[in-house]
Amino acid sequence: MSSQSEATALRAGAVVAALTGLSVAGPMLGLPASWLALISAGGLAALTLDAASFSGMGGHILAEALPGGQQRLWRIAAHEAGHVLMAQAETIPVSQVLVGSLACVRAGLTSRGATAFSVPDHAKLPLEELRRWSRVLQAGMVAEELLLGEAWGGRDDRHLLGRLWGLSGHDVDTARREQRLARREVTRRLRSDPDALKQQARQLLDQAPRLFRGGAS
Structure with missing residues (x-):
């Protein structure tokens, strides 16, 4: 596996882990189920868009466009x-x-x-x-x-x-x-x-x- 493929897999894993953690902790924090669903859908959509449109390089592209x-x-x-x-x-x-x-x-x-x-x-x-x-x-x-x-x-x-x-x-x-x-x-x-x-x-x-x-x- 190339270093870029490894990085993409790590990002995907991090997103899934974060969404899983949010789904567990969200109710305890009082977050409405509709918010959790929207956040989960948004995170997965962003990950899919990055992979489809920017070959998993979306984070780097954005970082290069921001101050710094x-x-x-x-x-x-x-x-x-x-x-x-x-x-x-x-x-x-x-x-x-x-x-x-x-x-x-x-x-x-x-x-x-x-x-x-x-x-x-x-x-x-x-x-x-x-x-x-x-x-x-x-x-x-x-x-x-x-x-x-x-x-x-x-x-x-x-x-x-x-x-x-x-x-x-x-x-x-x-x-x-x-x-x-x-x-x-x-x-x-x-x-x-x-x-x-x-x-x-x-x-x-x-x-x-x-x-x-x-x-x-």
């Missing part, structure tokens, strides 16, 4: 900006950049941000190609660290990078050493021009759509 949501989007924009700049440096074409849950849902993704490029699908990549992808895939996490002090995203990047190295035939020690070297190189490059990183992140942030507000679609 700009900071959530800024972190995502910083992450994707790192990928974009490093892909440009490595001459790897970027086909799409999405910032925010709403942009991702519109594109059919259950994610909060994404940078799309064509990852080689053959099993074994030359060492230099692995080094290039190690830099590009770790650039998002490094960008977050440089602009925000720590990285929250990057789970999918680490998974893909691990898969590429796992298919390469290189031993684990080599893979870890090369990834550490790549991360240091990415840090050096992005740190050398912080204004370019901030500018790219701001550009992506400005293009990010938000609920109740216009933006790129």
Whole structure:
């Protein structure tokens, strides 16, 4: 089960548990049965609407639209900006950049941000190609660290990078050493021009759509 599927299942379970608790405690609190029925129906309807219309991402979409949501989007924009700049440096074409849950849902993704490029699908990549992808895939996490002090995203990047190295035939020690070297190189490059990183992140942030507000679609 994916992390998003797990989160959706947890939300559904939480809603059902809350409604069950309310049905038990409601009469003791003096709540009319009609209120309990209305609240239960509303909770289940909201959960169904979220799953049907927003792929279970409705909570994230709403949070990004509320006060404070700009900071959530800024972190995502910083992450994707790192990928974009490093892909440009490595001459790897970027086909799409999405910032925010709403942009991702519109594109059919259950994610909060994404940078799309064509990852080689053959099993074994030359060492230099692995080094290039190690830099590009770790650039998002490094960008977050440089602009925000720590990285929250990057789970999918680490998974893909691990898969590429796992298919390469290189031993684990080599893979870890090369990834550490790549991360240091990415840090050096992005740190050398912080204004370019901030500018790219701001550009992506400005293009990010938000609920109740216009933006790129």
